[in-house]
Amino acid sequence: MSPWRRRLCIPLLPNWRTRHLMFNSFVILALLFLMVIVLNNRWIPNHIMYKEIMEMDSAYSFQLKESETVKVLQKLVVSGRVNQTENQKLLAIRASKRNTSNRAAHHVGYYSYLINEPNKCQRTSPFLILLIAVEPQQLNAREAIRQTWGKEDLFLEIQVIRLFLLGREAKLTTNNKQAIVNESIQHHDIIQQDFLDTYNNLTIKTLMGMHWIATFCPNVSYVMKTDSDMFVNTEYLIKKLLKPVAPKTKYFTGYLMKGYAPNRNKDSKWYMSQELYPGDMYPPFCSGTGYVFSGDLAEKIFKMSLSTQRLHLEDVFIGICLANLGVNPVSPPKVSDFNIWRVSYSDCVYNQLVTSHEFQPSELVKYWNQLQKNKNLCVIHPK
Template sequence: MKWQWRHIAALLCLLLFPGVLVFWGVEAPPRENSLPANAVPGEEGGYPADSQQSPRDTLTPGPYPYIINEVNKCPEGKPAPFLVLLILTEADQVKTRNAIRQTWGNEGLAPGLGVIRLFLLGVKEGELGRLQQKTLESESLSHHDIVQQDFLDTFNNLTIKTLMGMNWVAMHCPRASYVMKTDSDVLVNTDYLIHKLLRPELKPKTNYITGYIIRGGRPIRAKGRTKYHMPRKEYPNKRYPGYCSGMGYVFSGDMAAKVYRASLSIPLLRFEDVYVGVCLDRLRIKPTPPPIKGLFNLRAVPYSDVKYNNMVAIHRVSPRQFLQYWPRMQSYKLSVASMPRVEQ
């Protein structure tokens, strides 16, 4: 059959149809800035194609430049800190950061061991975001405990924020014995964490991570019901590997570089705790259960001197409660220490 002009015209329409749509202004719906805008499963680490990141250069900050950094927080000439606290927060949470500085995040809580506190942030858009940024930069000059990169600070970008913290430890504090990543609504019993869970008198562990461990978790496929929806195209497996809840987990200092390096060949996921679990699975490292059940508590716990002094992390605690509960915890601890011991 001979090709007629109408056949050629029809073929040209089919070939040019996508271009015609763009020409007419019909585009795909805009995406929320969750992970890099052009990150897709299968790309190297899910980072933008024009990123300078590569597996051979694993200890660079990644595709997002630092806006605020604390490169001298962990100087080489001084003893390595025993614990680095990485606290995920947002620009407007000034009261929360101040409450943490006065309570469980006080860097003087473990004299002779060294505790470093860092608040991790992205940026906010709009005029309000610019005003918050000025306040944040002033706060940074006063306290020197803020690390910020130029990515949008959203729920879906918590993975980027966590990787920023991992990379900071790997680049600027690689000799730290332990690191705790936690959220700003968690009360950390720093004394219990250091002296009863990690125990500085012992040789620091390696390949170690612990927290509230979730095993056999299934991705939520139903759309629109929850922010924890996981599209099949983003994560096709039926179950997540074992992972520690993002409310607070503790890991040995060597893990920061290992997890960050693993992330370079694993497409990003929107849930940072699941993503760290995927990286651990790639590394063939399994989370270690806490020695006592209930040390890391996902749910809000009514205050009790005994309970709070025998947990590592309590979720859903407000800044006001930090300031209220912390002195009571210290008073109870002193009263117990002063009680006479009963000889057996």
């Protein structure tokens, strides 16, 4: 082969300047590629998980509960997008991002609404909201309250709103779930979030009510939190306790409990461990069977709860939040207004009290109807 043909057939090798230029170009392209990946880091498995979880949190307005996060993680692990080590790291990232601590681990904001009534205060601001803690299966109790002291049309000149506070049952069947939904559609008086409805979660249930008021009805004048087995003389509460005086702020009253020490007996229903509450005495608080407070305190209590060690004893916990706010619960006008036990029934006695405890639904209807018939026969003595 002739020399010219050999020169044309053999590829020319780049000289050192050409090689240096090619190497620098490659490095620059590689760096640009990495920058694109970092800036649009959906290609990074950890970021995929982190971003998807945070997007879900935003969709729930930070009501994404931990079990849903775990489900998302599991799906990504199965799909190969993250491994088990990354799974644990991402859970830690999420916990860090949301500043989760032991005392906020069961914060009410972590739970999504199963049933909500956001438009209850859309037309006007009510004078009184009744927050009634009740278990999901207690249909008879809810019906009895609707027929008696919880009637929303009991007063023509004053607006009263009734709200039942529910968590979810441990063994929730499709029929039970649908029954509560149907009940809600009929009465529009149920608020339910996706936490387990147990005695130890009463604090969460009460804070759910506080948060609802702060969010959907901040201009309410007064709020009463009570239980489903209570007899409440709503008329006496409004006409003799609340209405005669000018609207109050930072007002909290009920059956006042002062000088109570934590119960250290592990067998007690009200046991409080030294670790959870190391103090020797509780601050003054009102029994959770029934207390009344001015509407402005709902948001204040809820916000204070975010930085207060969570306790399972709801009334004690609310008392601690009040103490941290510098709000002192006060005694009602009469000591006999609020009762943590069952008061022996008589028309004239029940015509001059706010609460009595431990009523079955059938008893509630019976004595309420009797009081409505005979209350005008009793004279309410001046305070």
